[in-house]
Amino acid sequence: xxxxxxxxxxxxxxxxxxxxxxxxxxxxxxxxxxxxxxxxxxxxxxxxxxxxxxxxxxxxxxxxxxxxxxxxxxxxxxxxxxxxxxxxxxxxxxxxxxxxxxxxxxxxxxxxxxxxxxxxxxxxxxxxxxxxxxxxxxxxxxxxxxxxxxxxxxxxxxxxxxxxxxxxxxxxxxxxxxxxxxxxxxxxxxxxxxxxxxxxxxxxxxxxxxxxxxxxxxxxxxxxxxxxxxxxxxxxxxxxxxxxxxxxxxxxxxxxxxxxxxxxxxxxxxxxxxxxxxxxxxxxxxxxxxxxxxxxxxxxxxxxxxxxxxxxxxxxxxxxxxxxxx
Amino acid sequence: xxxxxxxxxxxxxxxxxxxxxxxxxxxxxxxxxxxxxxxxxxxxxxxxxxxxxxxxxxxxxxxxxxxxxxxxxxxxxxxxxxxxxxxxxxxxxxxxxxxxxxxxxxxxxxxxxxxxxxxxxxxxxxxxxxxxxxxxxxxxxxxxxxxxxxxxxxxxxxxxxxxxxxxxxxxxxxxxxxxxxxxxxxxxxxxxxxxxxxxxxxxxxxxxxxxxxxxxxxxxxxxxxxxxxxxxxxxxxxxxxxxxxxxxxxxxxxxxxxxxxxxxxxxxxxxxxxxxxxxxxxxxxxxxxxxxxxxxxxxxxxxxxxxxxxxxxxxxxxxxxxxxxx
Numbered sequence: 001x002x003x004x005x006x007x008x009x010x011x012x013x014x015x016x017x018x019x020x021x022x023x024x025x026x027x028x029x030x031x032x033x034x035x036x037x038x039x040x041x042x043x044x045x046x047x048x049x050x051x052x053x054x055x056x057x058x059x060x061x062x063x064x065x066x067x068x069x070x071x072x073x074x075x076x077x078x079x080x081x082x083x084x085x086x087x088x089x090x091x092x093x094x095x096x097x098x099x100x101x102x103x104x105x106x107x108x109x110x111x112x113x114x115x116x117x118x119x120x121x122x123x124x125x126x127x128x129x130x131x132x133x134x135x136x137x138x139x140x141x142x143x144x145x146x147x148x149x150x151x152x153x154x155x156x157x158x159x160x161x162x163x164x165x166x167x168x169x170x171x172x173x174x175x176x177x178x179x180x181x182x183x184x185x186x187x188x189x190x191x192x193x194x195x196x197x198x199x200x201x202x203x204x205x206x207x208x209x210x211x212x213x214x215x216x217x218x219x220x221x222x223x224x225x226x227x228x229x230x231x232x233x234x235x236x237x238x239x240x241x242x243x244x245x246x247x248x249x250x251x252x253x254x255x256x257x258x259x260x261x262x263x264x265x266x267x268x269x270x271x272x273x274x275x276x277x278x279x280x281x282x283x284x285x286x287x288x289x290x291x292x293x294x295x296x297x298x299x300x301x302x303x304x305x306x307x308x309x310x311x312x313x314x315x316x317x318x319x320x321x322x323x324x325x326x
Numbered sequence: 327x328x329x330x331x332x333x334x335x336x337x338x339x340x341x342x343x344x345x346x347x348x349x350x351x352x353x354x355x356x357x358x359x360x361x362x363x364x365x366x367x368x369x370x371x372x373x374x375x376x377x378x379x380x381x382x383x384x385x386x387x388x389x390x391x392x393x394x395x396x397x398x399x400x401x402x403x404x405x406x407x408x409x410x411x412x413x414x415x416x417x418x419x420x421x422x423x424x425x426x427x428x429x430x431x432x433x434x435x436x437x438x439x440x441x442x443x444x445x446x447x448x449x450x451x452x453x454x455x456x457x458x459x460x461x462x463x464x465x466x467x468x469x470x471x472x473x474x475x476x477x478x479x480x481x482x483x484x485x486x487x488x489x490x491x492x493x494x495x496x497x498x499x500x501x502x503x504x505x506x507x508x509x510x511x512x513x514x515x516x517x518x519x520x521x522x523x524x525x526x527x528x529x530x531x532x533x534x535x536x537x538x539x540x541x542x543x544x545x546x547x548x549x550x551x552x553x554x555x556x557x558x559x560x561x562x563x564x565x566x567x568x569x570x571x572x573x574x575x576x577x578x579x580x581x582x583x584x585x586x587x588x589x590x591x592x593x594x595x596x597x598x599x600x601x602x603x604x605x606x607x608x609x610x611x612x613x614x615x616x617x618x619x620x621x622x623x624x625x626x627x628x629x630x631x632x633x634x635x636x637x638x639x640x641x642x643x644x645x646x647x648x649x650x651x652x
Contacts, residue, residue: 204570208530244530248570257591258634
């Protein structure tokens with residue numbers, strides 16, 4: 001019997017137009033389409049080995065064996081791959097993040113993208129990019145955007161086959177930078193899965209969802225034209241819009257911390273001073289500052305002067321998910 | 327000729343359901359109805375004297391003669407009163423705030439309520455509470471809520487005659503406290519007049535306006551039943567909803583500061599520990615903590631331990647606008 005083993009790498013991504021709330025929970029169909037950039041500095045490398053000799057699935061993440069819910073989510077994903085391949089075998093999954101874990105950065109996008117590619121290849125499947133993106137989506141919605149390289153659009157779709165991400169520009173299209181300022185290393189109190197489920201309880205949710213298509217079209221055009229002034233204002237508005245939904249959910253979710261607000265103001269001040277930088281947030285307090293490569297050093301320098309900033313991590317546009325071996 | 331002079335006092339008020347955005351700018355008709363409590367600690371006392379001997383209007387606020395726009399807004403209000411009374415006379419206006427000025431607390435509500443009563447009485451008019459509330463509304467929208475005592479509802483209305491505040495409960499109905507934590511003494515960069523005009527540019531504005539009636543009905547019922555748990559959650563949601571509109575206006579308005587967010591989190595923590603306190607915000611960074619009289623001392627105590635809190639001002643439910651002399 002051939003060796004059922006493969007290793008794959010995938011980047012995390014930062015959404016310029018956000019995904020928050022689901023059209024279909026079972027299928028992980030989002031309420032709206034979204035737009036993102038892969039982050040070259042935030043990479044997960046995952047090895048999957050299937051063997052009929054393994055009784056059970058073992059998951060080792062950054063050297064530590066996972067138990068409970070975290071493992072269960074990965075086992076459920078392995079089950080999807082086994083079902084597709086008609087495979088009956090236990091798996092050993094070894095996964096490593098290139099970025100510090102426990103700094104409040106979501107690793108589920110890079111993690112499930114790498115897992116989807118490594119597991120499907122180990123199981124002998126040769127999936128297309130579209131099929132991989134759909135598979136990754138079942139693991140974690142935003143993981144589907146980490147399959148293509150560079151800049152991606154995840155079309156919401158109305159059924160599973162329609163809901164996947166495709167590249168709208170390769171990494172080399174634009175030397176953008178995501179300068180992440182870590183203002184808290186605490187684990188978030190409300191996870192994304194729970195948050196997505198709460199989104200429709202906000203009285204602002206429908207208005208947000210209805211408004212996304214307009215922003216996405218503008219952001220995509222600005223991205224293709226490399227018009228940062230336009231792109232930047234749209235991504236800030238979209239991030240605030242998502243947090244407005246979070247904070248008006250029942251119960252509300254307050255992800256921002258004092259440092260988050262301080263940096264929102266600093267970004268406005270810096271722009272007024274001529275430094276072209278814009279912010280966005282994921283479902284957490286850490287702020288992502290988007291600028292061009294030429295301004296990266298100055299943004300980093302200013303961030304290091306701010307007491308609330310614990311750490312700075314800089315990424316450029318990253319590649320898509322890729323097989324490393326065999 | 328009789329002496330055309332009168333002195334009146336009026337309280338500021340804190341809105342439990344907010345007013346943000348106008349249905350009619352000319353008439354100062356709000357986009358939605360609102361609900362508030364007068365604040366007994368924040369009072370303006372205003373004396374107006376009309377005399378045919380005065381060539382021009384003189385406005386002295388807290389001992390300083392006002393010039394420019396601030397004076398012009400008051401002169402325009404005096405003109406309304408003169409037109410109603412058929413009076414041709416200059417005015418001397420002397421106004422004093424009982425609370426520290428320049429701590430980021432809006433004085434326009436108490437100021438225009440006191441001015442409306444003092445000026446109309448000095449001009450020989452005996453206006454009903456409804457007429458006074460309508461008059462005050464032209465000076466500053468929220469001033470109309472400072473005319474009745476205690477707890478008031480401002481009905482938005484579709485014409486000027488319908489848009490005024492009436493008392494829904496007297497001050498003695500409920501020993502609520504508004505414990506204001508001052509986190510910034512800076513003047514706000516975007517004033518309310520400008521902010522109201524920007525409100526409709528937010529993609530969340532219509533959804534907010536449409537959702538207010540439901541919250542107002544619930545908040546009013548909770549207020550009448552003295553159900554702080556229900557009232558509190560609604561006022562928090564409404565305050566966040568208003569700030570969501572502000573932050574998604576074009577351009578966005580960010581009133582919150584790091585201390586504002588810190589206290590949002592503290593309020594959640596304190597509630598989890600059993601201290602029943604809820605927050606709201608006006609168009610600014612200072613947070614208003616709403617609790618019952620029995621918990622006031624503990625809320626104050628905890629606030630004084632927080633570095634970002636520069637000053638604490640406590641109010642109970644205040645009286646309506648009243649004539650002090652003659």
